[in-house]
Amino acid sequence: MPHSPDNTIASVGEFALIDRLRQLVPTAGPGVTIGIGDDAAVLQFSHPVVATCDSQVEGVHFTWALCRPGDVGWRALAVNLSDVAAMGGTPRHALISLVLPRDTLLDMVEELYRGIAAAALAHAVSIVGGNVSGADGPLVVDITLLGETPRPVTRSGARPGDGVWVTGSLGKAAAGRFLLEHPEIQAPGRAVLEQAYRRPSPRVDAGRVLSALGPRAMIDTSDGTASDLLHLVDASGVGVRLDEDRLPVPDGLGPVAHAAGIDPRAWALRGGEDYELLFAAEPGFDAEAPGVARRIGVNLTRIAEILPASAGRWIHGSGVPRPLTAEGWDHFPAGGGRR
Amino acid sequence: MPHSPDNTIASVGEFALIDRLRQLVPTAGPGVTIGIGDDAAVLQFSHPVVATCDSQVEGVHFTWALCRPGDVGWRALAVNLSDVAAMGGTPRHALISLVLPRDTLLDMVEELYRGIAAAALAHAVSIVGGNVSGADGPLVVDITLLGETPRPVTRSGARPGDGVWVTGSLGKAAAGRFLLEHPEIQAPGRAVLEQAYRRPSPRVDAGRVLSALGPRAMIDTSDGTASDLLHLVDASGVGVRLDEDRLPVPDGLGPVAHAAGIDPRAWALRGGEDYELLFAAEPGFDAEAPGVARRIGVNLTRIAEILPASAGRWIHGSGVPRPLTAEGWDHFPAGGGRR
Numbered sequence: 001m002p003h004s005p006d007n008t009i010a011s012v013g014e015f016a017l018i019d020r021l022r023q024l025v026p027t028a029g030p031g032v033t034i035g036i037g038d039d040a041a042v043l044q045f046s047h048p049v050v051a052t053c054d055s056q057v058e059g060v061h062f063t064w065a066l067c068r069p070g071d072v073g074w075r076a077l078a079v080n081l082s083d084v085a086a087m088g089g090t091p092r093h094a095l096i097s098l099v100l101p102r103d104t105l106l107d108m109v110e111e112l113y114r115g116i117a118a119a120a121l122a123h124a125v126s127i128v129g130g131n132v133s134g135a136d137g138p139l140v141v142d143i144t145l146l147g148e149t150p151r152p153v154t155r156s157g158a159r160p161g162d163g164v165w166v167t168g169s170l171g172k173a174a175a176g177r178f179l180l181e182h183p184e185i186q187a188p189g190r191a192v193l194e195q196a197y198r199r200p201s202p203r204v205d206a207g208r209v210l211s212a213l214g215p216r217a218m219i220d221t222s223d224g225t226a227s228d229l230l231h232l233v234d235a236s237g238v239g240v241r242l243d244e245d246r247l248p249v250p251d252g253l254g255p256v257a258h259a260a261g262i263d264p265r266a267w268a269l270r271g272g273e274d275y276e277l278l279f280a281a282e283p284g285f286d287a288e289a290p291g292v293a294r295r296i297g298v299n300l301t302r303i304a305e306i307l308p309a310s311a312g313r314w315i316h317g318s319g320v321p322r323p324l325t326a327e328g329w330d331h332f333p334a335g336g337g338r339r
Numbered sequence: 340m341p342h343s344p345d346n347t348i349a350s351v352g353e354f355a356l357i358d359r360l361r362q363l364v365p366t367a368g369p370g371v372t373i374g375i376g377d378d379a380a381v382l383q384f385s386h387p388v389v390a391t392c393d394s395q396v397e398g399v400h401f402t403w404a405l406c407r408p409g410d411v412g413w414r415a416l417a418v419n420l421s422d423v424a425a426m427g428g429t430p431r432h433a434l435i436s437l438v439l440p441r442d443t444l445l446d447m448v449e450e451l452y453r454g455i456a457a458a459a460l461a462h463a464v465s466i467v468g469g470n471v472s473g474a475d476g477p478l479v480v481d482i483t484l485l486g487e488t489p490r491p492v493t494r495s496g497a498r499p500g501d502g503v504w505v506t507g508s509l510g511k512a513a514a515g516r517f518l519l520e521h522p523e524i525q526a527p528g529r530a531v532l533e534q535a536y537r538r539p540s541p542r543v544d545a546g547r548v549l550s551a552l553g554p555r556a557m558i559d560t561s562d563g564t565a566s567d568l569l570h571l572v573d574a575s576g577v578g579v580r581l582d583e584d585r586l587p588v589p590d591g592l593g594p595v596a597h598a599a600g601i602d603p604r605a606w607a608l609r610g611g612e613d614y615e616l617l618f619a620a621e622p623g624f625d626a627e628a629p630g631v632a633r634r635i636g637v638n639l640t641r642i643a644e645i646l647p648a649s650a651g652r653w654i655h656g657s658g659v660p661r662p663l664t665a666e667g668w669d670h671f672p673a674g675g676g677r678r
Binding site: 033034037038039040041042043044045048049050051052053054055057058059060061083084086087089093095096097099128129130131133134135136137138140142144145146147149152154155156218219220235 | 372373376377378379380381382383384387388389390391392393394396397398399400422423425426428432434435436438467468469470472473474475476477479481483484485486488491493494495557558559574
């Protein structure tokens, strides 16, 4: 394709743009009776449908200083994959809504779509619909993801005595974001941490395996571990004691946190965007956990214990226990002060 | 609720805003196993799922000069209802994504949500998910609507000899928009026409009844009758002859078009946003049409005939036949010149 200064979406036209974009993503697949190109898609499911939507807004969820177009596309689907994983679901089909600044370059939108395609291919998701608008404002990618599951796992089933477990490691996205903001810092683990921020790996397979084991409650860590744990605790009507020293911090995080002047546990607790699964399991799960971790190929760490509601919500660790509070992401912080 | 100058969404906080909004819309209903409040909704369907998404972007699809917040909410759901209707589907569940300017007043968002709620209640749709972001840019309402149907109707089944029919009347939304832009014009039908633009009535019941009769192909008139007819003709690989004098123009349109210096048939052909159903039916339907129209309580008008592809696409009417071209809505017009 010739690259000219006028290679913007406006120079192509809406329908031609949609035609180009649809060729970059997987559009057919099992269950797709009618895909892109009619008034609506027609889809076949074998189990109850899991449905979620989430957006990536330029200047809010990402900036071009830290993310390339393909990363934004990947993230836009990944955050939704993580929500379906947290229900124990298998992702199947996605619909993509784009709002694009009018001077957006065609190459840029195509790169963004290739990022969506990479995440879709990694999880066998077909793109079955969408729409594109040009506007005077920030870029918005809004994705609705449909999946299915015979055994949905809610946030609300945790009971006193349950252990609270987390997949993988925490704080890596916050560390990666910090490194992207500070290219001058020497850090051996830079590439891995940056990737954790730019292209998070939602725990889709883990969520499916875990759902078959019947965890009491599950949520993904998007806002921040503390905030998401409190969502689970609130929904279940219970208390909790989190052991700060058990938070699974990844290799290479320590020196980066040191350079940032931050306690690594603070990133693990409040950094957000790790897209791990946080779940409550009855005490008997302790014996099963090592085998399950081997099966899903992801570490499992017991970081907290569910208490009766009357016992409250606490963080234990060095020093005296302190209340567990939600400090995570809030798009409209009532008290000011954004992360 | 006390109304203060600081009554903006930023003063409330994201989670509190979501809590307030969810109380304004129907969230439970048949098929909703898990609704708003978990990582994703879990839904039960009896038939193949119909899925579509469409946005209303401030400054592109609407302006505050012409639409009140409740109208924007209504339209945002109505355009999706119309797409599900065009597949012959029954709408069931919606997910709502909002991008709000940071200084948005809480009252305004609530009014917008009441508009969504009114359209949802009119068609027994439950709101099962969504997300809200604050941003520096135009307001965006993006809705994904899920429905179901045992008999999806595509755009692609029209065959030579079929009649092309349209529900209701055409050009009314364009006339309503013109009247809203010209409050000084005296027009007896003003209220009805303005309402047709601000709160279009998607033909959901008609679509369901028609789908049971097995039309060959169906689409809704959103971009404009000419443009949407060409979509159907393209998808079916056929030609068409449209009879301009048969276009069903509503009562009261004539004087408004006269005031605008426009041929009423131009609005009917290219005005867009009427959200009627346009469908191809085999010749035998001519005899059934009056009975069907009575059943659905909506006029049916035969406006065109499907031809072999080799015969081309034509408009007949006064004067010599001329080629039928797509001139409708394009968000990125390659040749400049927006409607």
